[in-house]
Amino acid sequence: MALAHDFDYARPQSMAEVLDLLNTHRDKAKILAGGTDLIVSIKEAMMAPELLIDIKEIPDLGQIHREGEQIVIGAGVTFTQLLEDPLIKSHFPMLWDAAATVASTGIRNRATLAGNICSAVPSLDSAPALLCYEATVHCESKSGLRQIPIHEWFLAPRKTLLQPDELLSKIEMPIPPRNSTGIYLKLGRYNGEDLAQAGWGIWLDTENHYRIAHCALAPIPKRAPEIEALLNGNALSDALIERAAALVESAIKPITDIRSSREYRVHISRVMLKRGLLAARARLQGEEVEPKALLGGFA
Amino acid sequence: MKEISINLNFEIRSVWVESSETLLDVLRDKLGVKSPKCGCERGDCGACTVLLDGKPVRSCLILAVEADKHDIITVEGLSADKLSALQEAFIQYNSFQCGFCAPGIILAVTELLQKNPHPSLLEIKESIAGHLCRCTGYTPIFDAILAISKGDK
Ligand code: FES
Ligand code: FES
Numbered sequence: 001m002a003l004a005h006d007f008d009y010a011r012p013q014s015m016a017e018v019l020d021l022l023n024t025h026r027d028k029a030k031i032l033a034g035g036t037d038l039i040v041s042i043k044e045a046m047m048a049p050e051l052l053i054d055i056k057e058i059p060d061l062g063q064i065h066r067e068g069e070q071i072v073i074g075a076g077v078t079f080t081q082l083l084e085d086p087l088i089k090s091h092f093p094m095l096w097d098a099a100a101t102v103a104s105t106g107i108r109n110r111a112t113l114a115g116n117i118c119s120a121v122p123s124l125d126s127a128p129a130l131l132c133y134e135a136t137v138h139c140e141s142k143s144g145l146r147q148i149p150i151h152e153w154f155l156a157p158r159k160t161l162l163q164p165d166e167l168l169s170k171i172e173m174p175i176p177p178r179n180s181t182g183i184y185l186k187l188g189r190y191n192g193e194d195l196a197q198a199g200w201g202i203w204l205d206t207e208n209h210y211r212i213a214h215c216a217l218a219p220i221p222k223r224a225p226e227i228e229a230l231l232n233g234n235a236l237s238d239a240l241i242e243r244a245a246a247l248v249e250s251a252i253k254p255i256t257d258i259r260s261s262r263e264y265r266v267h268i269s270r271v272m273l274k275r276g277l278l279a280a281r282a283r284l285q286g287e288e289v290e291p292k293a294l295l296g297g298f299a
Numbered sequence: 300m301k302e303i304s305i306n307l308n309f310e311i312r313s314v315w316v317e318s319s320e321t322l323l324d325v326l327r328d329k330l331g332v333k334s335p336k337c338g339c340e341r342g343d344c345g346a347c348t349v350l351l352d353g354k355p356v357r358s359c360l361i362l363a364v365e366a367d368k369h370d371i372i373t374v375e376g377l378s379a380d381k382l383s384a385l386q387e388a389f390i391q392y393n394s395f396q397c398g399f400c401a402p403g404i405i406l407a408v409t410e411l412l413q414k415n416p417h418p419s420l421l422e423i424k425e426s427i428a429g430h431l432c433r434c435t436g437y438t439p440i441f442d443a444i445l446a447i448s449k450g451d452k
Contacts, residue, residue: 009301035362105428
């Protein structure tokens, strides 16, 4: 039995071919990378594309590589590839943490980081890391290349700046300084598939600079500038952490949904920020920290 | 319709498919391989797991055309000659009752043991998170895998 909706399938071998197809078919076409989100959307009739453009055979798109002081992640790179890449583990620990929380192994073997940010759901686990690492999204079309800072990328739930004739070809991030680190805390109801009830990314360095971002707590994933402003320039102390936690409620706009209530999201966010700040500092001091253990551990 | 060819359980198989057919449906209905099960059809249960180029994936979320020229292994391929040590352990520890989840879990753990022959309980749990079992309560599944991971089979 086929999916209820029928479509054509193309497996182009070059970027030029992809951009031609997108230019001709525009919003009638969808890019197929991992498919873990797209195929579900087609099955549930949330989307009815006429053409799927499979980009898995385009050379380069499946690679992670370093270009000078930048790391470049191609649109075909899966979460499993991120987890197995030593550069990601050592330089981008917050992204590594986030990749480890995405669904399950069977999904991570297919799902891509690029596909994840194109889906633009509010609970996007990879978003706090990309926001804290100040990623740039590359969108290519026949009319050229647009480089979009990640903090402009998300417009609304399931809406991004990507245009119908564009391919998100790669994501670029500057290699963070050696004296910095980050951590991602995700609260879900169980391991293996659950979307975040709340997610917090925390970045800091030895000179007391802080970057804080969250997901599942507002219509789009966001940095929390008011909390960063309070923390910046100050060493962590119990009093400072309490004052940061007091700002949480004004920094987020959570809703009540099937996964948790608004009130619980506010409460748990304070807990997550406090534990996350301490855990990030412990990491900065060279301690091994397992983020899942900070929130009750494995079920 | 398109003709695709898949290296399925070490045998090249050609088959005509629609672009919109999932790998799961083609395996079960056109190629007669029945071990991958259709549970949720949306990536949540793991029952449809197959190894694609050696890695566990959800065949309900993959189009058959995407598997063209790739390698697929199901439990039929794992146990072509005789049951694997893992499968024997599943029998010994009563690790399945209805058996619906077993093919998916066995494939996922087979790959885990190839990468990491002596996984901890935590690593085992992580590898089968996303494989739902409604019968066993998981304990006998962990016991069987732990028995293998402690031995040198
Ligand atoms: S049937 Fe594919 S994951 Fe449930
Ligand atoms: S044995 Fe029945 S679902 Fe696992």
